[in-house]
Amino acid sequence: MSEEMSEEMSMDLYDAIARRRDTRAEFTGRPPADEVLERILGAAHRAPSVGMSQPWVFVTVRDPGTLAAFRDHVHAEREVFAAGLTGERAETFSRIKVEGIAESGLGVVVGYDPTTAGEQVLGRHAISDTGLYSVCLAIQNLWLAATAERIGVGWVSFYREEFLRDLVGLPEHVRPVAWLCVGEVAGLPDVPDLERLGWRGRSPLASVLHQERYRG
Amino acid sequence: MSEEMSEEMSMDLYDAIARRRDTRAEFTGRPPADEVLERILGAAHRAPSVGMSQPWVFVTVRDPGTLAAFRDHVHAEREVFAAGLTGERAETFSRIKVEGIAESGLGVVVGYDPTTAGEQVLGRHAISDTGLYSVCLAIQNLWLAATAERIGVGWVSFYREEFLRDLVGLPEHVRPVAWLCVGEVAGLPDVPDLERLGWRGRSPLASVLHQERYRG
Numbered sequence: 001m002s003e004e005m006s007e008e009m010s011m012d013l014y015d016a017i018a019r020r021r022d023t024r025a026e027f028t029g030r031p032p033a034d035e036v037l038e039r040i041l042g043a044a045h046r047a048p049s050v051g052m053s054q055p056w057v058f059v060t061v062r063d064p065g066t067l068a069a070f071r072d073h074v075h076a077e078r079e080v081f082a083a084g085l086t087g088e089r090a091e092t093f094s095r096i097k098v099e100g101i102a103e104s105g106l107g108v109v110v111g112y113d114p115t116t117a118g119e120q121v122l123g124r125h126a127i128s129d130t131g132l133y134s135v136c137l138a139i140q141n142l143w144l145a146a147t148a149e150r151i152g153v154g155w156v157s158f159y160r161e162e163f164l165r166d167l168v169g170l171p172e173h174v175r176p177v178a179w180l181c182v183g184e185v186a187g188l189p190d191v192p193d194l195e196r197l198g199w200r201g202r203s204p205l206a207s208v209l210h211q212e213r214y215r216g
Numbered sequence: 217m218s219e220e221m222s223e224e225m226s227m228d229l230y231d232a233i234a235r236r237r238d239t240r241a242e243f244t245g246r247p248p249a250d251e252v253l254e255r256i257l258g259a260a261h262r263a264p265s266v267g268m269s270q271p272w273v274f275v276t277v278r279d280p281g282t283l284a285a286f287r288d289h290v291h292a293e294r295e296v297f298a299a300g301l302t303g304e305r306a307e308t309f310s311r312i313k314v315e316g317i318a319e320s321g322l323g324v325v326v327g328y329d330p331t332t333a334g335e336q337v338l339g340r341h342a343i344s345d346t347g348l349y350s351v352c353l354a355i356q357n358l359w360l361a362a363t364a365e366r367i368g369v370g371w372v373s374f375y376r377e378e379f380l381r382d383l384v385g386l387p388e389h390v391r392p393v394a395w396l397c398v399g400e401v402a403g404l405p406d407v408p409d410l411e412r413l414g415w416r417g418r419s420p421l422a423s424v425l426h427q428e429r430y431r432g
Contacts, residue, residue, distance in 0.1 A: 008230060013364045016229045017259050017357055038421075043233050045421045047356065050373060052408060052416040059426040066428065081341045089336065096338070111430075120305065122312070122415060123373040125297045129348070130373045133393065136352030140263065141233055143353075144360070148229045157266060157339040157346045169429040177349065192268060199338060200268040205254075205261045210275040212282065213385040214327075 008039055011148035019188055020143055023104075023152030024097040026185040031062065031106035032151045040182070041108075043145035049134035051122030056138045057111035059168045064102070070159070070167060070179065071101040077158040092198050099156045104183030109164065110139055111174040135177050142180070152185035224255055227364035235404055236359055239320075239368030240313040242401040247278065247322035248367045256398070257324075259361035265350035267338030272354045273327035275384045280318075286375070286383060286395065287317040293374040308414050315372045320399035325380065326355055327390040351393050358396070368401035 011019075032040065041058055049055060061067060078098055085093055101107060112135045114121075114128075124130045139155075146153045156179045164176040194200055227235075248256065257274055265271060277283060294314055301309055317323060328351045330337075330344075340346045355371075362369045372395040380392040410416050 011229050013227050013229045013232045013360055014224060014255075014259065017262050017361070020262075020264065022264050039230075041425065042421055043230065045424065046233050048236065048238050048359070048371065052410040052418075054419050054424065057424055057426065057430065059428070059430055061428060063428055077342055081336075081338070084336060084341070093338070098339070116419075117416060120297075120300060122297070122309070122410065123314070125300070125374075126293055126376055127373055132345070132348075133352045133355075136349045137356040137359075139349075140353040140356035141360075143264070144229055144357075145233070155264065157343055158341075160342055168426075169432075171430065171432065174430065194268040194338065200333060202268075203270050203332075205258055208261065208270065208273055209257065210273065210384075212275070212277060212279055214273065214275055214387065214390065216385075216387065 009149045016144045016147045020147040021188045021192060023154040023181065023185055023188065024100045024193060026152055026187060027100045027103040027181065027183045028186055029103055029105055030184040031104065032182060032184060036149050036151060040142055040145045040149060040151065044138040044142035047134065047138035047141045050124050050130040051117055053117035053121050053131060053134065055113050055116045055131045056135045057113050057174055059109040061107040061109060061168060062105065066167060067102050067107060070107065071099065073163050074099050074101065074156055074158045081158065095197050096193065096199060098158050100154050100181045101156065104154065104181035106182045108180040108182050109168050109176060110135060110178040110180065111170050112177050113174045115173055139178055146182060152183055152188065154181040156181060225365045232360045232363045236363040237404045237408060239370040239397065239401055239404065240316045240409060242368055242403060243316045243319040243397065243399045244402055245319055245321055246400040247320065248398060248400060252365050252367060256358055256361045256365060256367065260354040260358035263350065263354035263357045266340050266346040267333055269333035269337050269347060269350065271329050271332045271347045272351045273329050273390055275325040277323040277325060277384060278321065282383060283318050283323060286323065287315065289379050290315050290317065290372055290374045297374065311413050312409065312415060314374050316370050316397045317372065320370065320397035322398045324396040324398050325384050325392060326351060326394040326396065327386050328393050329390045331389055355394055362398060368399055368404065370397040372397060
């Protein structure tokens with residue numbers, strides 16, 4: 001890494017939102033430099049959290065054996081999903097890459113620890129999932145910061161939570177929320193893979209907007 | 217609104233992450249201009265989602281009667297939480313404002329609709345909550361875009377999901393995820409309210425970071 005690369009990268013927020021992609025195929029094989037990873041994780045750690053509980057856990061994984069074991073599990077789960085598809089859906093799915101675990105060179109396992117702020121978490125008494133929501137807000141901060149740093153992120157969700165828990169030794173009270181492939185990329189595509197490959201397209205904003213009351 | 221205000225506001229991503237606050241007391245009473253709100257919701261709608269399912273729903277609420285009804289419900293739930301506190305916690309909590317529902321002038325109810333992408337959602341077969349996670353990613357996009365637009369957002373979570381569902385007419389299959397107070401602000405404080413008022417402080421990043429495996 002050159003000296004300049006250790007400076008925080010600047011990107012306009014709306015640009016980061018627009019350029020962010022769920023990365024599968026573009027990883028170069030180089031994980032982010034340590035100082036870049038620290039900025040990305042620092043962005044995650046600045047996310048809002050219910051009652052300021054900061055209930056997230058990050059486990060960085062570089063060990064090739066662990067990466068390979070997770071990739072193999074994900075490939076098996078891919079087959080489980082594929083087995084439920086027929087016709088055009090099966091054919092379209094066959095062209096879609098669902099992970100870049102080994103290629104990225106770095107996995108970031110994100111977990112939810114509901115115990116970080118004691119029993120009385122301000123804002124969690126009526127809705128227990130608010131802690132889990134906070135963890136997701138941190139993931140989006142991480143994802144956008146990575147985009148600003150020209151680092152790709154791919155969220156893998158073809159796995160069983162128990163497998164991932166065992167793989168990185170999360171205790172029973174910490175729930176695995178995500179495996180993120182994080183690494184340098186040659187570039188980010190303009191169009192999401194799932195759109196480009198015909199899986200699904202974008203819906204118009206108006207279709208998810210309602211005024212005063214949900215219109216049935 | 218002046219002509220210039222209809223232009224998208226620019227802010228560096230890391231600045232937006234750092235300046236974002238959970239707003240309670242700073243609302244001026246003016247909701248965001250229509251075009252600003254559309255950009256903020258557009259940012260939410262550009263979030264990543266599992267299998268590109270885009271499973272979010274937004275209901276904008278301005279009706280004073282609806283705002284007042286929700287505020288009254290939240291005040292009652294505040295009392296439920298307060299009743300479980302004693303000593304210093306009770307005293308500290310008594311100084312904390314938990315909502316700006318009426319003052320903001322606009323509520324955005326965010327819901328999760330698991331049916332937007334049919335039965336076979338790519339990436340959801342093994343972990344059903346991944347759809348819910350997507351909705352939270354959209355909320356963080358919204359929050360950061362609002363920060364760039366100098367608009368405050370306050371996530372209220374002192375409520376019962378069933379109450380909010382009935383209030384805005386969400387059907388049974390749409391789960392309420394958040395009530396966001398969204399409005400113009402006089403400014404955003406440098407320090408989160410909960411930190412400034414002594415409820416909780418920030419933890420160091422190192423305390424939530426693990427390498428290769430979770431250290432017990």
